[in-house]
Amino acid sequence: MNAPHSSRPFRTLGAALASAALLSSGCSADASAPPAASMSKKAVPAALRPYYEQSLSWRPCGGADFECATLKAPLDYARPGSGRDLSLAVSRKKATGPGRSLGSLLLNPGGPGGSAVGYLQSFAAVGYPTRVRARYDMVAMDPRGVADSEPVTCLSNKQMDAFTQTDQTPDGRGETDRLVAAYKKFAHGCEARSGRILRHVSTVEAARDMDVLRAALGDRKLHYVGASYGTFLGATYADLYPHRVGRLVLDGALDPTLSSRRINRDQTAGFETAFTAFAEDCVRRTGCPLGTGSVAAARDRLSAFFTRLDSHPVPTGESRALGEPLATMGVISAMYDETAWPQLRTALRSAMRGQGAGLLSLADLYYERDTDGSYANLMYANPAVNCLDLPPAFRTPAEVKKSIPAFQKASPVFGGALAWAALNCAYWPVRPTGTPHALHAKGAAPIVVVGTTRDPATPYPWARALATQLSSATLLTYDGDGHTAYGRGSSCIDNAINTYLLTGRPPAPHTRCR
Known part of the structure; x- marks a missing residue:
């Protein structure tokens, strides 16, 4: 995704x-x-x-x-x-x-x-x-x-911390400009640190390496x-x-x-399906942090919580507070595996009571951030491959804004954030070499x-x-x-x-x- x-x-x-x-x-x-x-x-x-x-x-x-x-x-x-x-x-x-x-x-x-x-x-x-x-x-x-x-490497660990906390649901021109600046800084960092290999990490080249290995x-x-x-x-x-x-x-x-935009929209719907399954399970349990009513009410409760975090992050016991960006990723990370649902319930309950360490831990797992503050290379290799394999989903913030209703229809909870997330390849320093095609x-x-x-x-x-x-x-x-x-x-x-x-x-x- x-x-x-x-x-x-x-x-x-x-x-x-x-x-x-x-x-x-x-x-x-x-x-x-x-x-x-x-x-x-x-x-x-x-x-x-x-x-x-x-x-x-x-x-x-x-x-x-x-x-x-x-x-x-x-x-x-x-x-x-x-x-x-x-x-x-x-x-x-x-x-x-x-x-x-x-x-x-x-x-x-x-x-x-x-x-x-x-x-x-x-x-x-x-x-x-x-x-x-x-x-x-x-x-x-x-x-x-x-x-x-x-x-591939792109940013220092400190810069990566700032990057993952950038507001992913901009409310106005200023926040949009800051998000675009973050994407550009990331891309420029990749070019500066990994320029030799950045043009040669496509999936086709990796597949050719596999045949050499064979x-x-x-x-x-x-x-x-x-x-x-x-x-x-x-x-x-x-x-x-x-x-x-x-x-x-x-x-x-x-x-x-599929095009990159279609991939992102389909996955947005996929995460909504996973969240619905989580919510159906949660609301049947005593102490569910999303209430014990309907799935729709649970969805509204989570969306309202994300909105509060956008302006009022909660402490985590370390220098990073839990704002909307990290909380969103904490929830999404648990959607990959239903065995993580109990951990998510506990983390959400604590975060809604003002302690965000649990959700931060889930976000760090997704981002492969170690306890010493270092990030695995996955966060850099991932866009390097994806932005080379397919043309960007969006080329301008205006294109994102036009598509947000479709993404929010796919997922009222995650749609806005995942639409803006798909803008990153617009600023990639290397032109894509691949296009969607049947295999x-x-x-x-x-x-x-x-x-x-x-x-x-x-x-x-x-x-x-x-x-x-x-x-x-x-x-x-x-x-x-x-x-x-x-x-x-x-x-x-x-x-x-x-x-x-x-x-x-x-x-x-x-x-x-x-």
Whole structure:
């Protein structure tokens, strides 16, 4: 979604949790292995062969039998071999056995900007089913511009604190000018600090890096699980290299035919759907901070609370007060996962009584702000990728103002803030290189697209659309709440995906799980 003051359409709470628990990657001894002959030389342009034929030097890192390596990729695929290369961070945990090895399973947790290496080392290497880990080397690569792969940076931590507190629902010319100035300062900071890579962090380039990694790993086909934005990355790979597709799971899908404005409006409606589910649950409980009446009354109560915070922030026990911008993000962060609803109820109750620490903590989780005040690179990589992949949703504040009624219709609670949040790419220093278009991957092996019916960040119709576009896709539906479905408690979903990963057999068409 396009969060206030960022452009984070497919942000996953799981990625935030994984990055917060990122393990140390200290390294020691070396072990090299040449890639297998995974494709003919004729299939690779001569200038790219040194990248495809490189050997990865693996070294212990992060504990618990993890290994790390560095993949070399051209900064600009139009000029490979120019000497301007990128160093991309790769990590793996080898298959535990027993059973015949199925090769590598590449993971991406979403974002864009989520650290895949952090996700692997903090969750996936132990959180994935034992029978999957027995047969696959679990592999992750931080995409270009992300985490340990030449990360995009834009602002100091202090500047970032100010940025996240800028009023996201301007009431007049002065507040609008301040919001625009904040977006411009952010963009100029990215150009000043990360100008070398800023023009080369598109999803297409990241997908091309994945194919270089596939070859360097010695795999003939790419096996992949991508969540949220990772579905767009995986579908882009499949469209570029359909005959190199192995087993692809795309969970929480994006519809690549949508414009940035449509993406933001759809997601605004998705968060309203998630809030409605939260409110329905809340008002049935004693002590619900939004009352015990109707959902409409609960919505009005939250909107009124946000309005009060716009002029009267509440203390949090630290230097940052809880105003409307951070409170909005605190609520939105809990919409990604229904298991966060109890925490949100407690945080809202405290904030309405004048203590905002709980909601601030939820906002910090979303923004990946650590307790020491530092921000993860996701806040910078996210707009860098999104503003390159698609033309901006809006080009002027006047365009935003005209669209606010449509956004508020989609969500009376979040519509105004999310409309203004979509203005950020208007001031981006790099022209977009991508446009909305369908992805077909003609000739690819069977692909599984997973959609959750009440997913707030990647609405279910997007999964249906992507499954229709991809020529070999099967749609697997989870009738439930939250963002993404695999590994979230549905044995029906998990069994279907595990069977596909282990056998290549996709679920039956129209399979629906609860």
